[in-house]
Amino acid sequence: MSAPQDLPSDVRRPARGALAQSFRRCVAMFVKEFIQLRRDRPTFAMIVGIPLMQLLLFGFAINTDPKHLPTAVLTSDDSPIARALIGALRATDYFDIKYVARGEADADELILSNKAQFVIQIPPDFSRRLVRGEKPAVLLIADASDPVATSGAVAAALGAANQALDRELIGPLASLSQDAAPYEMRVHRRYNPAGETRRNIVPGLIGTILTMTMLMYTAMSVTREIERGTMEALLAMPILPVEIMLGKIAPYVVVGAVQMATILIFAALLFQVPVVGSLFTLTTLTLLFIVANLSVGYTFSTVAENQLQAMQLTFFFFLPSMLLSGFLFPFYGMPKWAQYVGEALPLTHYLRIVRSVMLKGSTFGDLAVDAGALAAFTLIAMSVAVMRFRQTLD
Amino acid sequence: MSVEREIAIDARGLTKSFGGKKVVDNLSLQVARGDIQGFLGPNGSGKTTTIRMLCGLLTPDSGEGTCLGYDIRRQQKEIKRCVGYMTQGFSLYRDLTIRENLEFVARVYNLEAPEDAAQAALERLGLAARADQLAGELSGGWKQRLALGACILPGPALLLLDEPTAGVDPKARRDFWDEIHHLSTQGLTVLVSTHYMDEAERCHKIAYIANGRLLASGTMPEIVAGAQLSTWVVTGEALDALASELKHQPGVDIVARFGSALHVGGRDQAAIERLARRYGAEGRRQWKRDEPTLEDVFIDLMTRAGADR
Ligand SMILES: Nc1ncnc2c1ncn2[C@@H]1O[C@H](COP(=O)(O)OP(=O)(O)OP(=O)(O)O)[C@@H](O)[C@H]1O
Numbered sequence: 001m002s003a004p005q006d007l008p009s010d011v012r013r014p015a016r017g018a019l020a021q022s023f024r025r026c027v028a029m030f031v032k033e034f035i036q037l038r039r040d041r042p043t044f045a046m047i048v049g050i051p052l053m054q055l056l057l058f059g060f061a062i063n064t065d066p067k068h069l070p071t072a073v074l075t076s077d078d079s080p081i082a083r084a085l086i087g088a089l090r091a092t093d094y095f096d097i098k099y100v101a102r103g104e105a106d107a108d109e110l111i112l113s114n115k116a117q118f119v120i121q122i123p124p125d126f127s128r129r130l131v132r133g134e135k136p137a138v139l140l141i142a143d144a145s146d147p148v149a150t151s152g153a154v155a156a157a158l159g160a161a162n163q164a165l166d167r168e169l170i171g172p173l174a175s176l177s178q179d180a181a182p183y184e185m186r187v188h189r190r191y192n193p194a195g196e197t198r199r200n201i202v203p204g205l206i207g208t209i210l211t212m213t214m215l216m217y218t219a220m221s222v223t224r225e226i227e228r229g230t231m232e233a234l235l236a237m238p239i240l241p242v243e244i245m246l247g248k249i250a251p252y253v254v255v256g257a258v259q260m261a262t263i264l265i266f267a268a269l270l271f272q273v274p275v276v277g278s279l280f281t282l283t284t285l286t287l288l289f290i291v292a293n294l295s296v297g298y299t300f301s302t303v304a305e306n307q308l309q310a311m312q313l314t315f316f317f318f319l320p321s322m323l324l325s326g327f328l329f330p331f332y333g334m335p336k337w338a339q340y341v342g343e344a345l346p347l348t349h350y351l352r353i354v355r356s357v358m359l360k361g362s363t364f365g366d367l368a369v370d371a372g373a374l375a376a377f378t379l380i381a382m383s384v385a386v387m388r389f390r391q392t393l394d
Numbered sequence: 395m396s397v398e399r400e401i402a403i404d405a406r407g408l409t410k411s412f413g414g415k416k417v418v419d420n421l422s423l424q425v426a427r428g429d430i431q432g433f434l435g436p437n438g439s440g441k442t443t444t445i446r447m448l449c450g451l452l453t454p455d456s457g458e459g460t461c462l463g464y465d466i467r468r469q470q471k472e473i474k475r476c477v478g479y480m481t482q483g484f485s486l487y488r489d490l491t492i493r494e495n496l497e498f499v500a501r502v503y504n505l506e507a508p509e510d511a512a513q514a515a516l517e518r519l520g521l522a523a524r525a526d527q528l529a530g531e532l533s534g535g536w537k538q539r540l541a542l543g544a545c546i547l548p549g550p551a552l553l554l555l556d557e558p559t560a561g562v563d564p565k566a567r568r569d570f571w572d573e574i575h576h577l578s579t580q581g582l583t584v585l586v587s588t589h590y591m592d593e594a595e596r597c598h599k600i601a602y603i604a605n606g607r608l609l610a611s612g613t614m615p616e617i618v619a620g621a622q623l624s625t626w627v628v629t630g631e632a633l634d635a636l637a638s639e640l641k642h643q644p645g646v647d648i649v650a651r652f653g654s655a656l657h658v659g660g661r662d663q664a665a666i667e668r669l670a671r672r673y674g675a676e677g678r679r680q681w682k683r684d685e686p687t688l689e690d691v692f693i694d695l696m697t698r699a700g701a702d703r
């Protein structure tokens with residue numbers, strides 16, 4: 001068989017460079033996907049709607065600094081000094097004295113049954129020992145099973161301790177108020193001794209929201225073509241799997257950027273979470289994170305056989321991302337194995353990035369390891385996707 | 395090959411199984427450049443599977459083949475660039491407009507000015523007025539027209555059309571075939587699968603497959619002659635009753651109703667002639683000897699292939 005002749009002009013002519021041609025095919029895919037996205041009204045409308053709704057729900061429902069927590073008092077000391085101390089704690093607004101415990105067993109019962117989140121235990125001879133200058137200890141028992149809920153209150157209690165008795169210690173007792181505090185406030189965190197303080201829910205939300213939306217957008221993209229019957233024609237065209245992938249991911253990078261901007265603006269307006277670090281650093285690394293998630297979603301869509309499977313895979317990935325990334329639980333409070341799993345999730349690295357940049361003002365240099373992890377993740381996911389992409393119908 | 399015309403499709407011994415069942419079985423087919431090759435066979439006979447192997451979408455289990463000189467196993471990339479494949483179902487993007495679909499194709503094939511190429515195609519296809527209508531909203535006939543337009547837009551040298559006129563009205567079908575002939579005169583080779591006899595008759599050559607095996611191929615007269623069928627056309631009363639009576643007579647291979655006539659045929663010429671004389675003598679119906687039609691031949695091929703199974 002001789003070489004083909006009479007081929008259409010554009011086939012014979014090796015026109016531009018291979019890379020330029022490849023780029024043009026990516027653009028073809030990009031334009032097509034963008035039009036399809038724009039025409040899918042509900043999805044298009046939700047680009048801003050979904051992250052905004054999540055931000056509001058999470059942001060308002062998860063109050064990181066709750067006040068008026070139910071508190072029990074356990075004491076047999078009814079002196080003015082003890083009463084003044086309790087009054088000072090109440091004045092912080094964190095403690096609502098709801099119960100008076102009749103003994104330690106009773107106090108335990110109140111905490112175990114979730115009736116009280118704190119027990120303030122004042123020893124019976126508190127005021128006597130205080131006057132003698134023995135620095136007696138007041139015990140603040142906190143149910144730290146929810147460290148987020150208790151940490152603010154604990155901090156307030158420690159702060160209040162200093163001035164609590166200033167008004168009582170007058171006259172002959174004035175000397176006692178000279179130094180810091182005439183007594184010791186001991187905090188006893190139960191159930192979670194680490195009790196890491198976390199005021200970083202909102203930055204974390206950016207990562208969680210983007211994980212969810214980005215995964216959803218691309219997880220369907222290949223299965224959708226198969227189910228709509230358009231894949232066969234696409235496969236018969238001279239376009240490479242990697243070109244299809246890049247063309248399909250690109251529009252959602254734009255979408256992700258819009259969502260990021262939305263979250264940041266509303267986070268600043270509603271929750272007064274400013275960006276301490278550079279906005280450029282934040283944007284760049286967030287885009288990297290967006291691409292990482294889009295690649296994972298796209299990989300799922302090359303593995304799944306239908307849209308339902310793609311959805312399930314997304315969920316299968318999203319759940320550990322929420323639980324093991326340090327978003328819900330302090331990362332270093334998790335068991336080692338969970339930390340190892342967490343290290344393999346893009347959200348874990350992004351949470352470190354976004355919290356550091358937004359709250360501490362970290363720079364690229366500080367975050368090189370996590371940024372590198374995100375880049376590696378993207379490359380691996382994309383490679384798997386290109387390998388998994390079936391170029392035939394076999 | 396110096397004297398003969400150049401060959402566009404050359405498939406030898408293509409075989410493909412799905413789940414242990416041979417869907418295409420040792421199929422060989424040669425199509426000369428510029429020919430319109432009809433591809434016929436009952437549902438599930440393996441037409442689509444064959445076409446997919448030819449354009450590199452399926453890998454044959456065994457057998458070799460070339461399209462436009464490119465190896466179907468190893469040079470899929472080149473084949474994709476110069477073969478236009480129109481799938482059996484509508485496979486353009488329903489949520490893109492006609493223009494957007496054409497522009498997408500033009501860009502994927504790296505045409506110089508995709509917008510201009512799409513515009514030219516729109517005008518050629520008579521779709522300019524509907525350019526901004528969503529492809530999914532088009533009627534069946536216009537969908538096929540658009541699909542063909544998208545296929546030929548990049549200027550392929552070979553067209554593989556899989557039942558392009560299924561569910562299309564007669565007028566649209568005729569226009570479609572005029573277009574195919576027009577393309578053929580310009581040098582394009584066309585392989586087209588169909589269930590319609592009138593379309594088969596408009597092809598230069600025909601291949602007929604059943605159960606994945608090629609049962610007949612050649613020009614229409616060649617196929618009709620090759621079947622060696624003596625056929626009689628019966629008109630008159632109570633043809634349905636006659637049909638069920640004849641079905642089980644020895645020597646009768648086909649009994650088929652065509653409008654107001656009954657076609658009775660068999661390869662055993664003497665046996666059929668005896669029957670014709672016997673029933674013709676009844677006087678209620680006229681028996682007339684006639685050339686077998688293409689459809690007679692295919693029905694015969696199909697029943698024989700069915701008996702083989
Ligand atoms: N991907 C596949 N997996 C399993 N079986 C398949 C696959 N594709 C086709 N088949 C089977 O192979 C047989 C031939 O199918 P094919 O689509 O090639 O027939 P066809 O001649 O095009 O039929 P039709 O006229 O209905 O379009 C059918 O029985 C079909 O069910």
Ligand SMILES: [Mg+2]
Binds near residue numbers: 441442482
């Ligand atoms: Mg078919």
